[in-house]
Amino acid sequence: MKKLSIYLFLFQILYACVADIDIESTRDKKIVVNCVLTPDSIQTLTLMYSSPHSQLWHEEVDSAIITLFQDSIEIGHFRKTGFSNWQLLHTPQYGDKYRIHIKVPNWPDIEGSTTMPNPVHITKTEGNNSNTVRYFRQLPNTLPYWIFVIRQKHDTIMVKPQIASNDVLLTSIGCNHPNADNFNTTNNMVLENKGSTREHIAYIRITAPKDSTETTFYVETNLYQSLVFFRAASTEYDLYMKSSIQKMVIHSSFNDPTAWFDESEIFTNIDNGLGIFGAFSDVIVQCHYALDNTGN
């Protein structure tokens, strides 16, 4: 009896802290626009409605007039090509401002704007290059950019690199860039703790300080027959990427109750709606066995 009373008491403390509840979510359905301009000739966009919390299927917007403007000049209308997908034939110009305007019946007008970023000025450079370390030289930069690495199935040098379905995005990557953002680092070092830099989860964000100068740094991961991407991001796309990956990282552990405290918001620049209207431009560096490790 004595033991029973102790257990009853401890049960109270340890296990009775959580209870199911009903809360009325005051959710308003919103229109979601996802469109990121690329230097390609075809621009794509998805248009859907938001769904109740935790519902992972979404309703598409049937009809809409979607117009792209370049520096206030109308470029054209997006055309629906499939479930929730829309396309426009246009090649954006670096440095130009773009605005998107969406008209959906019985909804307020939806708008967003962005600027097409110039590619990062980056080149391979000499250093203690190896299959796991590659040195780069970056010229002064005014916008943040992202680094990630795709390992290719075949050791093939291409004039314009293409990603095949059996290529792999490396989820462990490190670098010694002084402006690397540590928001998605882990407690490990890269290359299963054998590397010299801290491990980032798949992507490295390089911030652009006001006094950015020419920088020489190295990327560290399994670089054998891989493509190193340097993605210049518009301010909007950069904030969207960072907030999205932050949210992913928070939920990257099993049974971690700290995720209960997650209050992170995903960046959006869509007026009267949700989603993203941004832009990026890539510089891709091939690191293949056949290439000279000096970087020349």
Add this chain to the structure above:
Amino acid sequence: MKKLRLIFLLIIGHVNLISAQNQTIISGKVTELGTYKPIADCNIIIDKKGISKTTDKNGNFVIQTGKIINPEKLEITFSHIKYITKTLTIDSLKEQPVQLKKKVYQITDIDVLSAYSNNTGNKYTFTPLQAESNISVIGEPDIVRHLAALPGVAQGLEGTLGLFVRGSNNGGNRVKFNGVPLYSYSHLLGMFSSFSPDVIEKTTFRPGGIPIETGNLSSSLLQITTKKVITKPNNQKFSLSPYMAGGYISCPSKNKKSSIQIAARTSFMPFLINQFMRKQTNENEETQGMKGQILDVVSIIERKINSNNTIDIMLFLTNDYFEFSNNNTKDKINWGSYALKIGLNSNISPRLKMATCAYFNSTHSTQEQLAYDEYQPDNLNAQLRLGTELQEGSINNSFHYKLSNTLKLDAGFNLQLQKFQPASEKTIYTENSSSQFNNIQQSGLLSAFAGLVFNKPNEMELSVGYRHTLQRIDKQNRHNFDLRALGNIYLSHNLGIEVSLDRLTQYFHVLEGLPTGWSLNVLTAANNHFPEEITNQCYAGMFIKTRLRNIVMHYTIGGYYRDMNNLASYTNSVNMFGATDQSWKDEIAIGDGRSLGVEISGTAQSKHFSSTIAYTLSKTDRQFSEINKGIPFPFKFDRRHILNLQSKYLVVQNPTKNGYRRKQYLNIVFSYASGHRATLPVSTYKGLAPPYWEIRSSGWTFPKQLDDNAYHRQEMTSRNSFKMKDYLRLDVSYTFIKHKPKTTHEWCLSLFNVTNRQNPYLIFYDNDRWQQFSLIPIVMPSVRWSIKLN
């Protein structure tokens, strides 16, 4: 021939001494200190002469005696039942009048119930007995927890540390125990405080009108005054409850010149939990275990060097340690602090007093995780440590000079040397690799202050002070100032108005471990990157005393506005746990806050019943450029309404069959507060996955939620725009006290949170449904027994 010769004319003391060849005449007047009211029937005894007289109705007296040699050394004792006895030499009467201080009788019994007396909107004084009216989880008085029942204080969760005063952060509250600031003073993650009530004389809480002697704070001051036992009899007490067991002993020396007090408490709770864990182990066939320690010790030695100088030495120690282990991992959590103080109080002259003290304190909180090899459990694979430590050494000196009977000058200086050490360490033994982050910050603070206090009892009390602080950090000098002004003006005997202005500056930041503020905080010095926190506040109100038949009532009502600058906050609550950031600095934002509100408190007290009420209507918000798109948002604990009611009723007061005195009383506490704020996901929508996420490398296993968040996004409410269900709690206790000839026994039966789960702290979505987390979700019973040797 009677030729009188005037030797001394002591006008100041209203005492005239006239000495002739064969006789001496001493005459004068005795008045009450502060009010100058004449004291009638005051006994005047002349040392060694066996001569005594009493004052007349106007306080005057005349004593004739024979010729006295060296009359200036003559000692005269003034005594009255209502006043503190005073012995003065004729010589000392040159400098001070014969004014006697009214006796204040200490509240030591239940007849004086839990009413606040003479409180104003900026000053609440209470004893541990009064704090007992607020029923705590452990069933014994908790002076820190009692603050939650005062106006202007919003509570975080069921504990002692999540106390948000007038919209400020928890880290801005300064707790001074016997003059020493303490930064960690809680047990069991803040469930109750480390202060043993047995060693405490009284506690003064000041949300505003803070004395200029105290600096380096940005919200409120809690001054805990320990007992002075030199002139008191020996005392021993022992108490026991399921949560804590404690003992207290006080031993004054026979010559009444020195004393020692020791109070110590510990808990058997970790032992009980460990027994429970072992039972679980057998059922699950897993090795699970827990070790723990909860401990606090206070020791105070006081020594009266002479009639004018007293020295005291204090040791304070609190420590909590928990260790959880299963097959492959071991987690350790440890937090606590210790402090050592030596102080000297001197009456340099009747007008000048000096207080000097030097102290060293150390606060720490650490977490450690050890990972062992799955197949060779004795082999350590990895070790991860996170911790923060603050070491502080200080020398303080203050002077109090009486310029006149009503005007006092306070001045002094503080020198504080602080070493902040947030640190992390990771060692992977299998890879022979180790990384350390150990950022030691040393901050030196030199402050000088001066203030004037004008005090005319029952008419007005005015004080104004200025404090300037020079901070030396990172080889750079920073400086800032504090300004304090307080005015209490009595319009009549029962009615007064109060006005205060405060500028408070705090030269460090507390990055709190949980939104409630628990012990595992990161402390960091203010610097050029994270400037010092500055709070400006004003308060205006009134206080009223009245009597209705035999019920004495006391009310305060007032309004405040508080402006807070350079607040440090994590951009997301989850960052507090250091999920991925290399350094806590990466996700810290600096911003501002505002709070305004109305505070009402009231007490009603009769012979058998007392009741207190405190109500706060307030609005608090925050603004950070990096949070909520820079738009102001509600503070997490922006509780619009807070209402606390406490009632104590003396049920039984008669002797037992054996003739022992006994008392029984019922205590009821009702607590209501508007729900606190949260940011919740309200909808899900299609997102743009990170580049090439669909072809990520295999071999990395992660929860489904991570992938869900790669392809879908959560729409959140704007920051803290979701208001949780209102907080409601009812506590009941019943106390039996029996006085035997040599002992006093006390039993206290308490039920904490009778209302059961009306106290949500956190709402989250898990397993496809919304769930509510309450820290103490259902009724917590407690029994406490104590015995006091009379």
